[in-house]
Amino acid sequence: MQEHATVIHTIFGFNPMWLATIIFVLTYAVIISERINRAIVALLGGGLMILCGIMTQEAAIRGIDFNTLGLLIGMMMIVSITKKSGVFQFVAIWITKKVRAQPLGIMLTMSLVTAVFSALLDNVTTVLLITPVMLLIAEELRVKPYPYLFAIIIMSNVGGTATLIGDPPNIMIGSAANLSFNDFLFNLAPIISVIGIFSLLPIWWIWRKDLVASHEDRARVMRFNEFEAITDWRLLKQASAVFALVILGFMLHGMVHLEPATIAMFGAAILLLVENFGQDPETQSHRVHHALIEIEWITLFFFIGLFIAVYGIEEAGLIGAMAHGLINATHGDLNTTAIAILWGSAVASAFVDNIPFVATMIPLIKSLAPAMGGEQAIMPLWWSLALGACLGGNGTLVGASANLVVAGIAEKSGNPIRFATFLKIAFPLMLVSIAIANVYLYLRYL
Amino acid sequence: MPVSQFKYQNHFKLTDSDTISLAAKMLIDNNLSLLPVTDNTGKYLGVFSMNRLMSLLLPRAVLLEGGLSDVGFLSNRMEFLVERMAEHAKQTLAEVLETTPVIYPRTPLLEVVLHLYRGENDIPVVDEQTGKLLGLLLGADLMAQVCLGRK
Numbered sequence: 001m002q003e004h005a006t007v008i009h010t011i012f013g014f015n016p017m018w019l020a021t022i023i024f025v026l027t028y029a030v031i032i033s034e035r036i037n038r039a040i041v042a043l044l045g046g047g048l049m050i051l052c053g054i055m056t057q058e059a060a061i062r063g064i065d066f067n068t069l070g071l072l073i074g075m076m077m078i079v080s081i082t083k084k085s086g087v088f089q090f091v092a093i094w095i096t097k098k099v100r101a102q103p104l105g106i107m108l109t110m111s112l113v114t115a116v117f118s119a120l121l122d123n124v125t126t127v128l129l130i131t132p133v134m135l136l137i138a139e140e141l142r143v144k145p146y147p148y149l150f151a152i153i154i155m156s157n158v159g160g161t162a163t164l165i166g167d168p169p170n171i172m173i174g175s176a177a178n179l180s181f182n183d184f185l186f187n188l189a190p191i192i193s194v195i196g197i198f199s200l201l202p203i204w205w206i207w208r209k210d211l212v213a214s215h216e217d218r219a220r221v222m223r224f225n226e227f228e229a230i231t232d233w234r235l236l237k238q239a240s241a242v243f244a245l246v247i248l249g250f251m252l253h254g255m256v257h258l259e260p261a262t263i264a265m266f267g268a269a270i271l272l273l274v275e276n277f278g279q280d281p282e283t284q285s286h287r288v289h290h291a292l293i294e295i296e297w298i299t300l301f302f303f304i305g306l307f308i309a310v311y312g313i314e315e316a317g318l319i320g321a322m323a324h325g326l327i328n329a330t331h332g333d334l335n336t337t338a339i340a341i342l343w344g345s346a347v348a349s350a351f352v353d354n355i356p357f358v359a360t361m362i363p364l365i366k367s368l369a370p371a372m373g374g375e376q377a378i379m380p381l382w383w384s385l386a387l388g389a390c391l392g393g394n395g396t397l398v399g400a401s402a403n404l405v406v407a408g409i410a411e412k413s414g415n416p417i418r419f420a421t422f423l424k425i426a427f428p429l430m431l432v433s434i435a436i437a438n439v440y441l442y443l444r445y446l
Numbered sequence: 447m448p449v450s451q452f453k454y455q456n457h458f459k460l461t462d463s464d465t466i467s468l469a470a471k472m473l474i475d476n477n478l479s480l481l482p483v484t485d486n487t488g489k490y491l492g493v494f495s496m497n498r499l500m501s502l503l504l505p506r507a508v509l510l511e512g513g514l515s516d517v518g519f520l521s522n523r524m525e526f527l528v529e530r531m532a533e534h535a536k537q538t539l540a541e542v543l544e545t546t547p548v549i550y551p552r553t554p555l556l557e558v559v560l561h562l563y564r565g566e567n568d569i570p571v572v573d574e575q576t577g578k579l580l581g582l583l584l585g586a587d588l589m590a591q592v593c594l595g596r597k
Contacts (some may be wrong), residue, residue, distance in 0.1 A: 086516060093519060132514045136507035220521065228518035409513070413506045 020054045022421050032352050039298045042305025042356075049312030058216060059097035063311025064304055066176040067261045068168075072122075072303070073166055073295055074264025078246065079125050080294030081271050082239035086231040088117070088129040092173040093226040096137055101221040103143050103211035107204065111151045115159030115196055119166045119189075120247065123156040124296075130156075131409045141217045145415050147207035149406050150422070154394050154429065156201050156402045161390035162192040164250065164260060168299075169358040169389040174260070176362045177375075177382045181250035181260065187383055190442040195344035195391070195433045202429060215271045235275060281361025306359045323367040332371055335446045338384045339438060341365070346434045350395025350427065358389050380445035387437040395430040397422045449558060449583060450551035453597065454571050456581035459484055462491055462540035466502070469494045469539055470531075479567035480546065480578050483539050490572045490579040491544035502534045502542075503527055549583060550574040559584060 014022070027045030031038050050060050095113055110130065119125040130152055138145035160167035164174045164184040174184060204211075208212025228234055246267035250260055272291060278283040313319055330336040341361070348357050365381050373380050393400030397419045398406055407417045459482050462471055469481055471495050480495035501509055508514045512552075547561055548570045561569055562585045571580040590596040 089514070089516070089519070128512065130514075132510060133506045135510075136505050136514060139505050139507060220526075223521040225519045231516060231518075409510060412510050413513075425525065 006135075017316040017318050019052055020049060020313045021318050023048045023052065023054075023155075024104050024309055024313045024318070028352075028356060031356060037298065038353070039301040039305065042302045042309060043163030044305070046305040046308030046312070049309055054312045054313045059315060060308045060311060063176050063314075064307045065172065067259050068171050068369070069300055069303060069384060070259075070261025071165065071171050071175070071264045072300060074261065074266075074268040075122065076125075076295045077268035077291050078239070078243060078264070078271055079121050080291050081235070081275055082243060083125075083129060084232060085236035085239055085315070086229045087236050087239070089133050089229040090226050092130060092133040092137075093224050093229055097222060097224065097226065097293070101137075101141065101213070101218040103141060103213050104204065104208070106137060106141075107148060107151055107211060108200065110148060111196070111200055114152050115162075117401075118156040119162040122165075123160040123400065124165055124405050127152055127156050127402045127406050128409075131136050135409070135415070137221055137412050140221050141213040144207075144210050144211055145209055145410070145413075146417065147203065149202050149410050149415070149417060152199065153205065153403050153406050154426065155196065157390060157393045157400050158192055158196050158199055158433070164265075167390045168303075169354050170386050171214040171260075172355070172358050172362060173386050176366065179382060180254045182254070185251075188386060189404075191437060193437050194440075198436060199429055199433060201303040202425070202432075206425065235429060238274045239271060242267050242274070242322055245270075247372065248299040302355070306356055310359045310363060313360075319360075319363045320367055323364050326364065326370065327371050334372055334377065334380065335442070336390055337368065337372070338380045338441055340436055341381055342384040342388040342441060343434060345385055346392035346430065349389045349392030350399045350430060353419045354389040354400065358385065361385055361389075380441060383445065384441060387441070388434065391430060391433045391437065394433065395423075397426075401443070447555050448551060449549050449553045452555060452588065452591075454581040454583040454587070455530065458477055458482070458582045459579055460494065460539060461486060462538060462543065464539050465535065466494075466499070466537045466539065466542065467535040470499055473499065478582075478584070482570040482582055483543055484579045488578045490548065490570060490577055493546045493570060494539050494542060495544060495546070498542055498544055503530050519579065546570070548572045551580065555588070558588065562588070
């Protein structure tokens with residue numbers, strides 16, 4: 001497509017690269033301003049790239065990463081069906097009772113549950129499922145919900161970093177760099193466990209005096225019957241089986257030569273089949289409609305627009321120019337580049353949506369490969385990007401969608417989370433987690 | 447026919463400094479769906495409804511939009527409900543006021559029927575100029591006159 005950019009020397013009197021840059025920067029700016037729905041902005045940005053002749057429709061379609069979209073859609077469908085069984089509430093209550101409803105125990109176990117769920121589901125879904133249960137438990141224990149909500153936010157972003165499917169940036173990185181579920185698991189999960197512990201320690205230290213509940217209040221929580229939270233045992237068994245198979249499929253996808261999107265979509269189709277088997281056509285239509293309507297279409301169309309817009313600047317030569325600039329700045333040194341990407345991604349992701357940021361960084365890192373010794377040699381850069389972009393979301397209340405979702409639910413429940421209050425503890429905590437990641441990257445890869 | 451020509455009730459009212467326990471007793475004793483609440487000068491402020499009373503029994507996590515859809519796992523013993531309600535008994539109505547559609551003396555009765563059809567059982571009648579509460583139109587009273595000819 002460089003060829004295309006060189007064929008058309010000017011568009012409306014602009015150099016194509018400058019025009020693509022203007023469109024891209026405007027798209028980014030409007031996304032950050034949050035004045036217009038991000039899906040609309042991304043689609044307009046992508047559309048303008050085509051309308052202005054920066055690339056053709058065929059090129060735009062080539063720019064869309066259908067593996068990322070398929071994986072997201074498949075997992076969203078599986079989660080939307082599974083959650084109807086009540087299993088997530090069951091786990092949250094069960095684990096609360098296992099620690100005898102001790103506030104500190106709840107803090108630790110809920111953090112663990114959040115991290116594990118976030119690693120296996122997307123972060124937003126996890127916090128949507130966990131936060132109401134946590135608020136309920138805090139209300140019954142008559143303890144301040146803030147420390148728990150804070151821990152949920154932090155641990156959802158930390159847990160989501162551990163796997164290919166845990167956070168959209170990882171899905172995008174995995175798809176673009178051809179990294180498997182196991183690659184993420186073996187390279188990121190170990191350090192994420194350490195970061196998780198180091199994130200929880202200060203949370204415990206800061207709020208330890210608030211983590212106290214009376215015997216009567218704890219007894220009230222202990223009377224919860226977790227088995228009553230399961231609303232559909234049959235669905236629970238079906239969904240658990242399919243979910244386990246999908247995770248197994250992710251682990252083996254390299255061996256069976258299947259892309260993660262195929263596994264997730266096929267898993268979703270199997271779950272729909274078993275859920276609807278033997279039902280009358282009307283019930284089937286209703287259930288399938290429900291499963292499809294629960295897919296976050298805004299996120300998906302945001303991705304589509306973004307992929308096109310980013311492909312536009314790539315086609316126009318901006319990514320190549322940025323890569324050249326980065327190599328000049330770091331003198332082509334892998335260590336410096338990896339550390340710059342880690343810290344740069346973390347700070348950027350604390351303030352702007354990490355999805356557009358990662359979408360821009362992916363072609364940039366790819367284009368560094370020839371100058372840095374090939375695809376295998378730049379592998380640490382992918383881990384830098386994943387760790388920086390995902391953990392960076394913990395820096396501020398607007399750093400990740402999950403943070404905003406928890407803040408929204410907290411606000412509605414009369415327990416608002418303030419930007420500055422959150423920032424005071426979360427930003428240093430994020431810097432510590434990035435420092436740990438830095439040491440890990442240095443010792444293991446650099 | 448406007449509301450002014452219909453005989454609505456004017457003795458069901460509370461002020462915002464009254465307690466929830468008093469409001470609950472009045473709602474239950476008179477089989478009302480809501481009670482209009484005024485300030486000390488008689489200016490209409492809002493309502494306290496049976497629905498709001500029931501919401502006090504539920505955890506906030508259930509009442510949230512997108513919150514828990516099921517509470518089967520919570521304790522469902524009567525003592526639990528009584529205890530929860532007792533915690534709110536001394537709260538004043540100022541803390542739990544809600545807004546609801548109101549009608550004016552000039553409002554046509556057919557519009558009142560539309561409100562009732564849409565789910566209101568009882569509707570406050572308010573003076574449009576002064577904002578003072580005039581009374582409470584009971585859906586049952588209106589339907590009793592329409593269907594059974596009782597005045």
